[in-house]
Each structure stands twice: as C-alpha cells, then as structure tokens.
Amino acid sequence: MAANGNGEFSFGKGTARKGLAKIQTAASQKKQSAICHDDSTPPVKAQTIDELHSLQKKRSAPTTPIKGTPGSFSPVSEEARQKQQLQSISASLASLTRETGPKVVRGDPARKAETPKFAADPSDHFSFTPTISVSDSSLKFTHVLYNLSPAELYEQAIKYEQGSFIASSGALATLSGAKTGRSPRDKRVVKDETTEHELWWGKGSPNIEMDEHTFLVNRERAVDYLNSLDKVFVNDQFLNWDPQNRVKVRIVSARAYHSLFMHNMCIRPTPEELENFGTPDFTIYNAGQFPCNRYTHYMTSSTSIDLNLARREMVILGTQYAGEMKKGLFSVMHYLMPKRQILSLHSGCNMGKDGDVALFFGLSGTGKTTLSTDHNRYLIGDDEHCWGDNGVSNIEGGCYAKCIDLSREKEPDIWNAIKFGAVLENVVFDEHTREVDYSDKSVTENTRAAYPIEYIPNAKIPCVGPHPKNVILLACDAFGVLPPVSKLNLAQTMYHFISGYTALVAGTEDGIKEPTATFSACFGAAFIMLHPTKYAAMLAEKMQKHGATGWLVNTGWSGGSYGCGSRIKLPYTRKIIDAIHSGSLLNANYKKTDVFGVEIPTEVEGVPSEILDPENTWADKQAYKETLLKLAGLFKRNFEIFTNYKIGKDNKLTEEILAAGPNF
Numbered sequence: 042m043a044a045n046g047n048g049e050f051s052f053g054k055g056t057a058r059k060g061l062a063k064i065q066t067a068a069s070q071k072k073q074s075a076i077c078h079d080d081s082t083p084p085v086k087a088q089t090i091d092e093l094h095s096l097q098k099k100r101s102a103p104t105t106p107i108k109g110t111p112g113s114f115s116p117v118s119e120e121a122r123q124k125q126q127l128q129s130i131s132a133s134l135a136s137l138t139r140e141t142g143p144k145v146v147r148g149d150p151a152r153k154a155e156t157p158k159f160a161a162d163p164s165d166h167f168s169f170t171p172t173i174s175v176s177d178s179s180l181k182f183t184h185v186l187y188n189l190s191p192a193e194l195y196e197q198a199i200k201y202e203q204g205s206f207i208a209s210s211g212a213l214a215t216l217s218g219a220k221t222g223r224s225p226r227d228k229r230v231v232k233d234e235t236t237e238h239e240l241w242w243g244k245g246s247p248n249i250e251m252d253e254h255t256f257l258v259n260r261e262r263a264v265d266y267l268n269s270l271d272k273v274f275v276n277d278q279f280l281n282w283d284p285q286n287r288v289k290v291r292i293v294s295a296r297a298y299h300s301l302f303m304h305n306m307c308i309r310p311t312p313e314e315l316e317n318f319g320t321p322d323f324t325i326y327n328a329g330q331f332p333c334n335r336y337t338h339y340m341t342s343s344t345s346i347d348l349n350l351a352r353r354e355m356v357i358l359g360t361q362y363a364g365e366m367k368k369g370l371f372s373v374m375h376y377l378m379p380k381r382q383i384l385s386l387h388s389g390c391n392m393g394k395d396g397d398v399a400l401f402f403g404l405s406g407t408g409k410t411t412l413s414t415d416h417n418r419y420l421i422g423d424d425e426h427c428w429g430d431n432g433v434s435n436i437e438g439g440c441y442a443k444c445i446d447l448s449r450e451k452e453p454d455i456w457n458a459i460k461f462g463a464v465l466e467n468v469v470f471d472e473h474t475r476e477v478d479y480s481d482k483s484v485t486e487n488t489r490a491a492y493p494i495e496y497i498p499n500a501k502i503p504c505v506g507p508h509p510k511n512v513i514l515l516a517c518d519a520f521g522v523l524p525p526v527s528k529l530n531l532a533q534t535m536y537h538f539i540s541g542y543t544a545l546v547a548g549t550e551d552g553i554k555e556p557t558a559t560f561s562a563c564f565g566a567a568f569i570m571l572h573p574t575k576y577a578a579m580l581a582e583k584m585q586k587h588g589a590t591g592w593l594v595n596t597g598w599s600g601g602s603y604g605c606g607s608r609i610k611l612p613y614t615r616k617i618i619d620a621i622h623s624g625s626l627l628n629a630n631y632k633k634t635d636v637f638g639v640e641i642p643t644e645v646e647g648v649p650s651e652i653l654d655p656e657n658t659w660a661d662k663q664a665y666k667e668t669l670l671k672l673a674g675l676f677k678r679n680f681e682i683f684t685n686y687k688i689g690k691d692n693k694l695t696e697e698i699l700a701a702g703p704n705f
C-alpha cells in the first residue's frame with residue numbers, strides 16, 4: 042500500500058511498477074555490480090552471536106586516574122575498592138537478628154556473561170561464612186545494581202516493571218502503584234531519650250511516635266524483603282549544594298523507577314566523589330511493594346514510613362510513591378540543619394541577572410515549581426532549600442513538577458525537561474504514539490515529572506545563591522478572597538509563614554480530591570521536625586538581618602470561590618512576580634485591606650487593575666464579605682495553638698506577630 046500523491050492509497054498500478062523498473066536501469070545495475078565486487082567492509086571479528094554481542098559494549102573507562110605516580114603500584118586497587126563498596130552495601134542490608142550481612146554481588150543477575158570482572162570471579166564475592174542459624178537466605182546472593190545510569194535503569198524498568206513505557210518525548214512513564222501521593226498519617230518517628238526533648242510532638246505535629254523496637258521490627262521486615270529479591274538498586278548520592286553541609290545518602294530500593302527518581306532528585310556524585318563515598322550519613326530502605334504487618338504495634342494501615350534519627354535510617358513499607366523518599370530526606374534535613382543554625386525551607390528559589398534572590402514558599406500545588414522555573418531567571422531549586430550564613434543552597438539535584446494540564450505554551454521549560462532521563466509518574470498516554478495527555482486524570486490528579494535540575498536551561502549550577510531579597514508566600518486560595526498580591530511587614534510575613542495557608546485542590550496527599558482550607562505550619566508541617574516557632578524565629582532573624590521583603594501571592598481563585606470564580610491566569614501571576622523581582626512593586630501605591638490588613642497595590646504592569654482588589658471581581662458583594670470573614674475566622678482558629686508560644690528571643694516580635702493576623 043502506498044500514497045499516490047493525491048492523498049489516495051493504491052496497490053500495484055503505476056507506482057510500484059515504476060519503482061521496480063527504476064531499479065533495473067543500466068546505470069544502477071552497473072553500480073550494484075560494483076558494490077558487489079568491492080565490499081570493503083571486513084566481516085565482524087566474532088565466531089558466535091554471543092561474541093558479537095559482547096563487542097557492542099565497551100568497558101567503562103576507570104572512573105578516576107589511578108592514584109600515585111605513573112608506573113608505580115596503586116595504593117588501592119580497583120578490585121579492593123569494589124570489594125569495600127560491596128562490603129558497605131552488605132553492611133547496610135544486614136539483618137539485625139543474624140550475624141552477618143547478605144552475600145552481595147555487583148551486576149544484573151539476568152546478564153551473567155556480562156557481570157563485571159570483579160563480581161564474576163567467585164573469590165571476589167564479598168561474603169561472610171555463615172556460622173550459626175544458617176537459613177536459605179544466607180545461601181543466596183543479592184545482586185546489587187549500584188548507581189546505574191539512566192539508560193540502564195530504563196532497560197531495567199521496561200524489562201521488569203509493569204507499567205513502564207517510553208513516552209514519545211523520551212521520558213520514562215511509570216506507575217507508582219496504589220498510592221499516588223504521600224501518606225502523612227502513616228509517618229512514624231522514633232521517640233527516644235534525645236528526640237523526646239528535641240522534636241515537636243503532640244497536637245498538630247507531623248511526628249507520630251513509634252518506639253525503637255517497633256522500628257527494628259519494620260526495618261527487619263524491609264531488609265528481609267529486599268534481601269529476598271534477586272537484585273536491589275543502590276543509589277549513593279548527596280543532599281545540599283553547600284559543600285560544608287553536604288549529607289551523604291544511600292537509597293536501597295527494589296524498583297528501577299525508585300532508583301531513577303532518586304538519581305534525578307538527589308545530587309549526583311562525580312565518579313571521583315563516588316569513589317571516595319565511604320559510609321553514608323543516612324540510609325533509606327524502600328520496600329514499598331511490601332506491606333507492614335498490621336499486628337505490629339503503632340501500625341494503623343498497611344503503609345508505614347518510619348524515621349529513626351539515632352540510627353540515621355528510614356524504612357518504607359506499603360507505598361511505592363517515590364515522593365516519600367524525597368520528602369523523608371527533607372524531614373531529616375529539617376532536623377540536621379537547624380542544629381547548625383541553618384534554616385531548612387519548603388520553598389522554590391531563583392535568582393535574577395543582578396544576583397537578586399527570591400524564595401517561593403507554599404504548600405503543594407501552589408506554584409513553587411511553576412513560578413521558580415522562570416525563563417528570565419536562574420533556577421536555584423524548586424522545592425527544598427537551606428538558608429545559612431553564606432546565603433541559600435538547594436538541598437536537591439532535581440525538580441518534581443506537577444503535570445496536570447501542563448502545556449508547552451504556559452510552562453515551556455518544564456515541558457522541555459520531560460525528555461530522556463525524566464521520570465513521568467502516573468500519566469496517561471496514547472497506546473500507539475506514546476504521546477502523553479496531560480489533561481487526563483484517570484490514574485490520579487497528582488501526575489508528576491522528576492528531572493535533573495540541569496534539564497532546565499537556566500539552572501544555576503552549583504545551586505547556591507546570595508541572601509534572598511524577596512520572600513514570596515504562595516497560597517492557592519480556593520475561597521477567592523485573598524488579593525492576587527499583597528505586601529507584608531515582617532510580623533505579617535511571620536504570621537502567614539506560621540499559618541501556612543492554602544486550599545488544596547489536587548491530591549498530592551493521598552485521598553484529597555475536593556478543595557479544603559489547609560493550614561500547615563511553615564508551609565510544610567508534614568516535614569518539619571522541631572516546633573514551628575523555631576523555624577519562624579530563624580526566618581524572622583534572617584529576613585531582618587538581610588532586609589528581605591515579604592509578599593503574599595494568591596495563585597488561586599478570583600471572581601468568586603472555587604466552582605464560581607476561576608483560577609488567576611498564570612500570565613498575570615507571572616507579571617506580578619516580575620514586578621516583585623524588578624523592585625517596581627516595592628514603589629507602587631498601596632491601600633490597606635479590611636480584615637487581613639495587608640497592603641495591596643493599585644497597579645501592576647500587565648495586570649488588569651480591577652482584579653487587584655478581589656472585592657471588585659465578585660458580583661455578589663455580600664457573599665464576598667461573608668467568605669472573607671469565614672476565611673479570617675479559620676485563620677484565627679488555626680492560630681490559637683500558637684498563641685502561647687514565644688517567637689525568638691524578642692517578646693515584642695511575638696506580640697507583633699499575634700497582632701498581625703486578621704482583625705474583625
């Protein structure tokens with residue numbers, strides 16, 4: 042069948058004949074015979090198909106030049122180094138009730154012929170000789186797929202994991218299983234003598250206690266599950282671009298999807314850094330396919346995400362949602378960094394050409410990734426940062442963008458980052474063309490893409506910057522009563538930071554489908570470990586010291602509440618953000634609003650002035666007033682739990698913050 046140029050299809054007649062006749066012209070016959078007699082390509086140097094296939098892959102170059110002077114004997118041989126690495130991994134996977142770690146070997150069990158030299162020779166296997174309590178588990182080897190490349194992880198995913206496909210853009214489309222969002226109610230933190238006093242416990246806290254023993258029960262369950270597999274993935278990577286406060290993390294997981302996700306989201310070590318990696322500071326055991334035991338104390342479902350700060354370990358059972366790993370590590374940073382007087386932040390961060398840095402705080406779905414990814418500015422990071430004495434640093438090495446209704450026009454940089462190497466979670470695509478339909482919510486509303494930060498063309502590498510000039514608090518206000526932008530004084534900034542308001546629209550947290558007002562202290566209560574006032578005091582101190590201005594930006598509804606009005610157009614929000622960055626908004630004319638008492642500008646370039654005061658956009662003024670008071674009431678009620686706390690050393694600031702809330 043062929044197209045005939047008129048757009049019709051025809052068999053045989055004319056076209057095919059002509060084609061056939063053409064080949065048999067004298068000239069081409071001459072050419073053909075010439076080719077036949079002058080076959081200059083020598084045959085392949087292989088006797089068998091296996092040999093031929095072995096030619097295809099070249100051994101990777103040694104990661105770093107052999108240390109020592111040329112010709113002299115290297116102090117640490119490649120062999121010894123690989124042995125050390127396997128020893129470290131076996132130690133990570135050691136069950137606590139048996140004497141030894143499992144026998145581990147490098148390489149893919151399915152590719153015996155290709156297993157790297159050091160693992161192929163049995164004398165090079167790292168193993169202990171089991172003494173007592175021999176069981177089948179001590180007789181087997183667990184293959185370790187160590188820091189595989191994205192290409193290798195693609196192959197693993199596509200071969201072995203159902204629901205893995207290559208999307209037409211080149212990204213790896215995967216399914217996260219039954220859970221398509223985080224499970225904050227299933228998070229547990231070990232309460233011991235130290236954490237009992239250090240951490241925030243009780244009402245409002247995300248830290249639901251568990252005892253050390255129960256942690257060990259779950260750890261054993263996860264480790265035994267992982268060791269029962271033929272192969273596990275191990276990622277050794279870093280957190281935090283600030284070299285003085287870098288944290289070494291190891292992630293042990295059972296899925297190529299998890300390994301690629303963390304490859305993208307954590308900082309990728311150079312070959313030399315990997316060689317000198319040594320012992321990790323923190324280890325995640327992700328046994329997400331395997332449930333926890335309901336009969337285990339403290340368990341309320343088949344999912345458990347357990348954090349043990351003393352052991353520097355996290356165990357994941359019963360959820361494959363990859364965001365748990367990212368945000369689990371973020372919790373760890375929320376504990377470690379404040380101890381060093383460094384503030385950890387659930388925020389995006391970018392920098393202008395002149396070095397002006399902006400932070401974007403906000404709960405899930407409020408626009409941190411969307412608005413920090415700005416073609417005219419350098420991206421420092423989209424979700425997790427540290428603010429220390431030298432400025433800001435990104436904790437991660439990648440971005441995690443919401444994909445629902447993603448469009449090339451509105452978010453070109455994110456769209457283009459979803460290419461080979463990126464992980465696409467829970468999206469729906471055309472079964473034939475593999476083209477993704479970003480509007481499809483069949484699997485979940487919380488579809489996501491995880492890509493390395495350098496996939497954004499104007500990413501700032503290394504991802505660090507000077508002290509922030511603007512602190513932008515994002516709220517997606519489904520009530521439609523918060524102004525698109527307001528300027529805040531320091532006390533108001535702290536009030537709104539501690540409140541952490543948004544109205545969740547999509548389901549990043551498992552199970553949330555309808556919009557509801559949410560208050561989440563520090564715009565990330567699910568991840569903080571200390572009392573919110575600790576972080577708030579640090580933020581106030583830093584903002585004051587460095588003269589940063591606070592802003593409240595509503596990326597949510599205008600012209601009425603959810604269901605009546607509509608979401609503020611992204612181009613308008615971008616114009617507002619531009620005016621904040623440029624400094625022009627600082628010099629605008631302002632009026633003070635009733636109830637919330639914030640300053641709203643009368644004009645912003647590129648934004649219709651009538652939408653700047655939400656009252657103008659509501660047809661029913663009475664409904665507007667009632668909704669405004671309703672929201673203000675929710676703020677007041679939420680803040681009650683904080684009224685007995687002092688913020689920082691300054692009583693004056695505490696009083697100012699308490700007075701900075703809505704007044705009615």
Ligand SMILES: Nc1ncnc2c1ncn2[C@@H]1O[C@H](COP(=O)(O)OP(=O)(O)OP(=O)(O)O)[C@@H](O)[C@H]1O
Nearest residue numbers: 405406407408409410411442443596609610611614
């Ligand atoms: N006016 C607006 N401002 C910002 N985002 C908007 C606006 N209108 C629609 N959106 C959409 O809202 C979503 C914002 O999600 P984004 O990924 O930026 O969330 P996030 O704050 O990074 O959350 P998370 O912490 O869960 O990653 C995007 O899908 C974006 O397209």
Ligand SMILES: O=C([O-])CC(=O)C(=O)O
Nearest residue numbers: 223364368405424441549
């Ligand atoms: O953690 C996630 O699943 C996504 C995210 O960034 C958030 O919820 O803040």
Ligand SMILES: [Ca+2]
Nearest residue numbers: 410424441442
């Ligand atoms: Ca994000």
Ligand SMILES: [Mn+2]
Nearest residue numbers: 387404405424
């Ligand atoms: Mn986030």
